[in-house]
Amino acid sequence: MAHVVKYHPSISLLEQYSEGTLAPELCLIVAAHLDFCPHCQTLHRDIEADLGCELAMQKAPVVDGSQWEQMLDQILSAEPVAREELSKQHSLHSADNKSGRVSELLVGAHRFTVPRSLQRIVAKRNKWLTLGGIATAKLPGSEENHLSLLCIETDTEVPLHTHKGLEVTLVLAGEMVDEMGHYAAGDLIINTPDHTHTPKNISAEPCLCLSVLTAPLEFKQGLTRLLNPLQRFFY
């Protein structure tokens, strides 16, 4: 991908993603960012190496031996998975035509490529709802975190809106601008409740985004820890 991603998650956000402690919907948007961003892929791998080392360097607590022996026997009695089966399972990660995955998305007359991490969930999208030059489709999310796709036509402004939680947006295709920057594929935009903005598509191509709206209170305590320093500055 020729485009260089400019807006990244903070290291602490990446850490929570790598640990798997971040809300699943936010994990997903970070995963989709990684599909675009070699820099964060490297950091993510570094964090995993760090966490793996920490796991292994712990002092093991004293445990009851027979309980472990029992588990060990149980595992060793399990049938090994055949090598062919393993490589088949493994290649499913990148396979395009696995059922339940879509690698391409059609919005009106526009065709978009779907990043690896989103191929399963995009297949489960609701109907597109169109208003003005904006089309949205809900994706399965939780009560707390709403996940949706947003397609903004050329010369279209997203109406000024407020939100009570975080609004995290990832540009999947095309470009858009707001009061603070110019964003293209892979760029991650995090807005806090206090912070209103008016995203606009002023380019000649439609702009496709993934958006997560979090519950009002979820990040009240650790709010600044989720944001990169630029946003912290504006906050």
Place this chain on the structure above:
Amino acid sequence: MLDPQQRSGHYGAEISLQSRPMTTQEMTPAIAAGQWEEALAIVALHRDKSAYAELFRYFAPRLRAFGIKMFGNEQQAMEMVQDTMLNVWQKAALFDASRGCASTWIFTIARNVRFDMLRKKQSRKDDISADDLWADGDYPEQEDNQSQQWDVHLVAEKVAPHFHALPPAQRLVMEKVYLDELSHQEVSEQLGIPLGTVKSRIRLALDRLREAIDGPRS
């Protein structure tokens, strides 16, 4: 803190794969000598039960401690241990030592198992699963990023106030490299951690310091 003498003693040590009775003693942590990577390779190639048992005895109690930290209860932690270690047994052939060390691979399995356990409990595994989130191994290997190579010495004054805010493990590695001027290999030997982990911790620490000084990466 770790005793460097004790650590370096593991270097070049013969890999012992004989079965020995499960003890209730603490096992000394040791991961730098490459024995777990070799054990996984032997399990993958020969379905060697004693090599697996060694892995199990080392990692299962540590996974349990990790699981208790994550779940807050023993029962789910043990479920996670069993499922993770079963994956290690059945899928050892998927481990690729060129992509990272054994402990990292086992950590990622445990993380994914835990994530899917929590999703399953909410009957939401079909929406987002660990497979969607972590493409581990599927990304192409990256070259060392040039922009990361800024010289800490040149900006020591700016860096110093942020040093203390680094996570302890990263700070320790940074101190050994930049203050004691040890090579990465020497740090790996002293701390008894893999060379790759030394490099990872330096990259993470540099990025963190950069984030603190410069604002976001651009």
